[in-house]
Amino acid sequence: MKQLKDLAKQQKRSMYSLSFTAFVIGCMTVLQALLIVSIVTNIFLEEMPFSAVILQLAALLAVFSVRGLCAYIHGKTGIAMASQAKKQFRQALITQYSHNPVQASIKGQSGQKVTLVTDVVDEIDPYFSKYYPQRILSSIVSIILLAAVVWQNWVSAVIMLVTAPLIPVFMIIIGKKTEKKALQHVEKLTVLAGKFLDSLQGLVTLKLFGKVKEEAALIKKSSIDYRTATMDVLKFAFLSSLVLELISMLGTALIALEVGLRLVIYQNISFFPAFFVLAIAPEFYKTLKDVGSAFHAGKGSMAAAEKIIDELEGSHQTIKWGNKMLSDTACPPSMVLNNLSFTYGEDHFSLHGINAEFEPNSQIAIIGPSGAGKTSLLHLLAGIYKPATGEVLVNDEPLFTYDEREWFDKLIYISQDPYIFSGTIKDNILIACPEKKISENELGTVLEKAGLTELIQQLENGINTSIGEAGRGLSGGEKQRIALARAFLKRPSIILFDEPTVGLDLYTESILQKSIAELAQTATIITVAHRLHTIKQADCILYLEKGTLVGKGTHKELLEQTKDYLTMVEEHQGGAAG
């Protein structure tokens, strides 16, 4: 809440512009009243000829125009401020997300994050475009109006001063009450409001179970319940405007009574100030009421800002890379895992004290039950996560002393569910080597090796067929093969591979095995392994359990050394037989 105000104050120019236009609007309001009152007085009481007021009429037209122009500029400034603030918030979120590597691991929450970047940022708007300008306007204008009334007729000013504070006081009292009521209803309301969507989403189920007619009646009932619950909350909101209206109208009526009595009975006031005060009073109360309604609009923004700030203040974990180059030999680098630990957070899962050495060109398998930390270890090796303690040594130097680009150029990661970007098949493959010029021939070879040639021939637009979010869906096997094509194009010296568990077609299976074998000839390959033959072939197996390395060695060595491994293999073979 505070932050929004500070943000607004940072935009100094806009602040000054808002204050200035508010000041002009205040003055113009006073001038407008003065001119109208004097025209009426001159014509009605002084019975002057029309020509006497022509100048005043011209001035009034000018005042009207200046007031309108200032109101326009005032509104425009607020809108520009809102744009500025939205840009800042969105940029901060994007930067946060792009520098926080833990991001990579929380796919599940991405939906919420998308909403945060899009809709929640948009909700900031009303604070700057409505509430804040109105607050400045009302505070400046009300003071000017009050001063003008003091000048003309101080008794009316006293009435205004006494009644005006009632407006914010009542607003706070009723606002609190409404909030409480709304909170009580909030769950009920969301449920009732969601019922229609729920029914539509379940329409097929309802039809299959022959329950459509009953459901229509339920929708009707829940909609009416929703009406009742919402009206309960709204009644309070309407009541608040009723009270505000009564206060302001009563204030105006009191002033009218006061000037009326003083005009007629005490005769200690003339027509001019009396009429002037009567013209100003409604403007005074209106500007106070406007803050009230703008406040409701700004309130949503404050909640939105809080959500964003919470997110921005969450865990930061940035990685600083160095500028060392990897020696440009054909041989893949050696890797050493030196007492590597990692944790997501206090109650979360962690990896601890992993030590291992990978020779260049070796085949490493990481195995263990799900939740053992296999994927996290892979991310640590890739340099996406930052270890809590320990380090990864590459050619005997810490990983993070190398140049980031250089490192990622040497590496490829094939996940179980490779991400397909919206774009063509070609775009999705070329993403592996954005800078290199790839000849048609080369691309053809890559497609052939990844087993994509036949698929592409089937498609009307061939390699230029759109896929991903916007395009048509691919099966799991086809996605794997696109990832392989990326790997063939890149020819990395380190391959990180998360072996698929289920659901691949036999064609992809065979391509996968052939491809990995070919790629492994010139690379170190580290696999989160699920297939027995991968495991048997590995030069070194890392057996993880609950984040700890419980066994290390070849299949044979592990069978001899590690009891758990033996049980696991036996269990699996037992399961497979039965």
Added chain:
Amino acid sequence: MTELRFVIKLMFIERKDMYISIIYGVLAGLSTVAVFADSGYLVSKAALLPPLYILTIFVALLKLFTVIRAFARYAERYYSHRATFTILSNVRTYFFTKLEPLAPSLFQRFRSGDLLARVVGDVESLQNFFLRVYYPPIVMLVVFLTTVLFTAMFSWPVALILLLGLVITGFCIPFIFAIKQRGIQAKIRQLRTELSTDTTEFLYGFLDLKLYQRLSSKEKKLSQTSDVYIEEQEVKGKKEQLNSAVNHWFSLLTSWSVIALGAYLVSAGEVDGVFLAMLVLISLTVFETAAPMTEVPGYFEDTRHAAERLSSIINEAEKQQELKSNGRLTELDGPPEIECKNVHFCFPGEARPTLTDVSLQLPSGSKTAIVGPSGSGKSTLLHLLLKLYPPSSGTIRIQGQDLAHLDEDQLWKNISPVLQGNHFFYGCVRENLRLAGDNISDDKMNEVLSYVKLDHLSVDSVVLEKGANLSGGEKQRLAIARAMLKKGSLLLLDEPTSSVDPITQQRVMNRLFTGAKDNTIVLISHNLTGLEHMDQIIVMDQGRIIESGTYQELMEMRGYFYRMKMIENGIWGQVQ
């Protein structure tokens, strides 16, 4: 306007609340004008030192108008909102019954939940039609015309000017700006989608973007999209600001003309000077009631678009209704036999067929498993058997009758389905199980819950929207329980236990098969274990049936199934 006809029709069901809100709206508007007219007259009259009783009357009137205005405003808000929510409930039920015949094909076209949510959004936005489009102009018109008539009693030229001001500020300006604004709204909506897509790619593709060193370029692109979106929003906001500024200025100009003309008429002796202040104050206030008019065109466009999209769906639904066969399924007197002949299927707008030349025979009471890699067309085949979509070519027969000519309700009555992504409704377990039949006792439900190893749930356990509080495995088992209770003679099961641990899976499936031992069963299976006792296994790949036979036969054949089995044996740690 024709699109909105059905909305107006639905609105008029609530005409009582509508009339009440209009009456109170008019009352509130008129008393506002009256308050100012009264105070203007009061102050002028007072200057002439009239007898006290006259002043007292006008002061009393002032208070009366004040109180009337405040309460009328309250009542107007109350009734207009109540009417709005009632209208919304009518629109919802209307739509639900209209959309119902479209359900399966609706899902075919709107395969993402997003579009369904948009239908809901469109329906909700229709509620604004009454509240912000329909009744504010009526109220304004009545208040304004009454005011004009009232002023005409004192001076008809002043009344004429007011009328002119009304036409300009209430109709001309909002209309012109509405036309200008038209394109922007669509553009903003499109940019909003673009931003959402870019953000989604950025977040979901984070890992790959990072590894391929594309993060910074994507980040830049995202920032650019955001900036363009914000700029467009700003343009829209500023245009709206200009709209209201111009409108406001014209209303001030009208007031100015009233003052000038009034002053002239008084000095010329055609109007009594005591009314001048009143006329001036009236002209300054009456335009306040025209303020809601500036937002009318915007909401009108919104609701019109929504109505347009919705009525295109309704039209389709009505067409569908006409095409609907009224063929009947002779009561199934036992588990059905099913036959597919040369079935092809292709989703509209997709290049590759999902199913190619599928033929199969499922004898009455047989147990069939369909297996194959992801994306091979298994689920689509099952949906075709359910008559959720019609095959592009080829025939499906059940009990010898062509599925295309069968009444769906009659067909579904005999089927117990467990599909992927089973839907659960907000409520309790009992309500969700009761879909299977109205007269199922709690005891029976509890018994079935224990069959599927959901003993930890009771019939009163809460189920959140879409079963959000249940795990994947629990939802699958609850769906199986529901299917068991339905007692259809044909069971269509699509990977019913893919998220259930192997031991529980075996128990549940055993129980299910024992209970349905006489029924025809089609089971899509995510793994190849436990298929030894099936009568028939159908192996699919790329939309074709490539092998079929019993487990024994397929293993001896040493073909696709055998190799799949070998790979499966080589995989460990599948589902924990």
